[in-house]
Amino acid sequence: MLNPAADTHLEKGIVTQLRAYLAQIELPDDGRLPPERELSTALGVSRTELRKALDVLEAEGQLWRHVGKGTFMGSRPLDTFADIAALARRSNPAEVMRARIVMEPEICRAAAFTATPEDIAEMRMCLARSRQAETWRQYEAWDTRLHRTIAEASQNTLLLGLFDTLNAVRRAVTWGRLRTEPVKPLPNHHSFAEHEAIVDAIEQRDIAAAASCMRGHLQTVERKLLDRQ
Numbered sequence: 001m002l003n004p005a006a007d008t009h010l011e012k013g014i015v016t017q018l019r020a021y022l023a024q025i026e027l028p029d030d031g032r033l034p035p036e037r038e039l040s041t042a043l044g045v046s047r048t049e050l051r052k053a054l055d056v057l058e059a060e061g062q063l064w065r066h067v068g069k070g071t072f073m074g075s076r077p078l079d080t081f082a083d084i085a086a087l088a089r090r091s092n093p094a095e096v097m098r099a100r101i102v103m104e105p106e107i108c109r110a111a112a113f114t115a116t117p118e119d120i121a122e123m124r125m126c127l128a129r130s131r132q133a134e135t136w137r138q139y140e141a142w143d144t145r146l147h148r149t150i151a152e153a154s155q156n157t158l159l160l161g162l163f164d165t166l167n168a169v170r171r172a173v174t175w176g177r178l179r180t181e182p183v184k185p186l187p188n189h190h191s192f193a194e195h196e197a198i199v200d201a202i203e204q205r206d207i208a209a210a211a212s213c214m215r216g217h218l219q220t221v222e223r224k225l226l227d228r229q
Contacts, residue, residue, distance in 0.1 A: 088172035
């Protein structure tokens with residue numbers, strides 16, 4: 001005899017398991033998830049069970065699907081990648097940073113109101129992983145994930161969508177010459193302490209400090225990035 005309550009409990013468990021797995025793995029820059037076959041094997045569930053869990057995360061706006069291309073973390077971007085490319089061609093690094101400085105402190109302010117213990121735990125995990133990064137690419141992946149986790153913690157679908165759109169443009173914009181720094185962030189890299197201060201303020205529900213810390217962090221990033229152009 002079927003037991004709907006047991007089925008629902010099982011589905012919730014698989015969703016929780018999938019969230020935890022995705023939080024631990026390093027995704028490519030475009031946020032594409034591993035193939036369903038690989039995910040179902042890693043989680044020890046059937047493809048049908050996996051798809052139901054993916055449906056839940058998609059309904060929450062945690063991921064989106066592109067037929068023929070795969071499943072991606074984040075909100076669905078603009079209707080076509082051509083729109084992102086067009087915005088990127090008309091923009092430049094200075095505009096991207098100014099837009100981030102306008103938007104992200106307010107997202108951070110909202111997150112200080114609404115972040116859950118689970119949100120804070122994921123932020124802390126991102127902080128730890130960024131410190132452990134062996135390359136700049138790894139560091140930047142965890143840096144991006146931290147900023148997006150903060151946007152998710154705002155519990156505002158529109159703000160999250162705007163963040164994802166700006167982030168897509170940021171990835172598409174040409175940032176000039178490559179780094180001349182070491183292969184990975186030094187232990188005293190400015191972002192480590194700045195990120196800690198941001199997360200501390202969010203956890204303490206200090207909305208003014210959260211916004212101020214994010215603004216100061218992005219202004220430092222702006223100065224250092226644009227100095228390299």
